[in-house]
Amino acid sequence: MDFSYSDSELYQAQIHLYKHVNNFLSSMALKSATELGIADAIHNHGKPMTLCELASVLKLHPSKVGVLHRFMRLLTHNGFFTKTTQKGKEEEEETAYALTLPSKLLIRSNNSSCLASIVRGALHPSTFYMWNSSKKLFTEDTELPLFESVTGESYWDFMNSDLDFLSLFQESMAADSKMFKLGLKECKHVFEGLDSLVDVGGGTGGVSRLIHEAFPHLNCAVLDQPHVVANLNGTENLNFVGGDMFKSIPSADAVLLKWVLHDWTDELSIKILKNCKEAISGKGKKGKVIIIDIVIDEADDDEELTELKLDYDLVMLTMFNGKEREKKEWEKLIYDAGFSSYKITPVFGFKSLIEVYP
Ligand SMILES: C[S@@+](CC[C@H](N)C(=O)[O-])C[C@H]1O[C@@H](n2cnc3c(N)ncnc32)[C@H](O)[C@@H]1O
Structure with missing residues (x-):
């Protein structure tokens, strides 16, 4: 000492x-x-x-x-x-x-910005148990996320087997999405001119509903796992599709991926992005992919913002083997998936909008 x-x-x-x-x-x-x-x-x-x-x-x-x-x-x-x-x-x-x-x-009553479900979801007991075995992250040679290696099931399977928790998770995602309305005002131009959009991993459609409100003519499809969208009713220009983004994504002018890619490894994210590229390239069109996710930027962000982003990185690591990415990591992912250019705009508080072009 x-x-x-x-x-x-x-x-x-x-x-x-x-x-x-x-x-x-x-x-x-x-x-x-x-x-x-x-x-x-x-x-x-x-x-x-x-x-x-x-x-x-x-x-x-x-x-x-x-x-x-x-x-x-x-x-x-x-x-x-x-x-x-x-x-x-x-x-x-x-x-x-x-x-x-x-x-x-x-505040829950009459509050379209209520984030109480984020607190209840993120601090659910299922989040903590695995941390008693965090040593495994450093000692075991496995691709399994910590959650799965400790509990024997993936976080997705755990959610699907506990309907109360699944509905809390979807409620918290929908709550987070309501904040999207604030950012949408600043980036309306990103959606202008589009005729169709697929919201991949769009959950119960929180974001798509807001986009649909702002652009009623835009044909929105929300693609998520079949059991997530099973009982959801769409409208004329907003419909729900049960499917698997690793297999295929319906074609559209644009694909939206909000808070999706951080759940997955680079390898699986590239697979999703390649499917997105195929979806926007139909009929000779050259559409775009719109990613809304965290971009770690320790040089420009203040301490509180950086800490939040780095905390989320460990959440993603332990739950899903996913990650929050720095700008250069996003760039590599985007180019490795075969896209030619991208533009990052920090418009959603701690998340950024990344437009990706083929
Ligand atoms: C972190 S949530 C984001 C939800 C929504 N985009 C939002 O921001 O509110 C990730 C979503 O991906 C969906 N998902 C997971 N695996 C999927 C798959 N193979 N195909 C389609 N969606 C999937 C989940 O059901 C979940 O709704």
């Missing part, structure tokens, strides 16, 4: 280390707040709430106000609530909690 560090440097290093040891507690406190419905309670109240008011609306036993206080203190520190003071019945000063923008995203 080099003792040339000052005491304060060593204490700072210890704080940094312990903070990261305890990071999961912030996630769990957020999960608890989401399950309790704290954001909804404050929203429905119409003004900031004291702990006693909150405990009463959440139907907590009065002896739990102290526990609630400790959760609210951490969540407030983490930016999910703010504290204000108000006058109580006896004219005494009371602390009351108000929503911030991140907690407004957890």
Whole structure:
């Protein structure tokens, strides 16, 4: 050990280390707040709430106000609530909690931007168990994702066998897709002039519905696994197709891949992209592929954004053997799949839009 560090440097290093040891507690406190419905309670109240008011609306036993206080203190520190003071019945000063923008995203009622299902889905118990065996990632010579090597089934099979979880997963994907509306305003030109589009791995069609709203004449097909689209009803210009993107993709002017390629290895992503290329090259046309996914850019992104992208990379590694990619990795993937050019536009918060041309 080099003792040339000052005491304060060593204490700072210890704080940094312990903070990261305890990071999961912030996630769990957020999960608890989401399950309790704290954001909804404050929203429905119409003004900031004291702990006693909150405990009463959440139907907590009065002896739990102290526990609630400790959760609210951490969540407030983490930016999910703010504290204000108000006058109580006896004219005494009371602390009351108000929503911030991140907690407004957890309000369920009448909220087209609600992301509560993302919290519940991402922090589902199935996400954690495999991490007890993370050593396998470094010691075992296997192509299997950690989830599969620990549980014996792929994450897709696990979802398909647990219908409640499958519906939570699809709900969370649909919720994430609603944020797409914001980016769509900035990149309308990408969809202008198209007559048809296939949303590959499009889930329950959240993104396609928004595109369809903005471009009613555009013929949209959502391709996903047969059981995902089995009970979904389309409309005249929006239809659902059960199939397998590794086998074939219906032909169209453009193919959309939102949050799909990060689930797959380079080899399998190239297979998907080659099928996309075939789908847009019918009848001598030269269409395009529109990818919406993360592009890691440590040089230009701020710390919080980079951390989120790198966290997602480990989610993809452990669940699916997938990956988040840097610009040069996207470029290699695109050229290896036989495309000739591409353009990246960072328009969807932490995701980017990548237009790919044959
Ligand atoms: C991470 S989700 C993204 C969903 C949607 N694009 C979105 O952003 O909301 C990946 C989707 O790929 C679908 N998928 C997985 N394997 C597939 C296959 N072989 N063919 C078609 N879709 C598939 C899944 O069912 C799931 O809906």
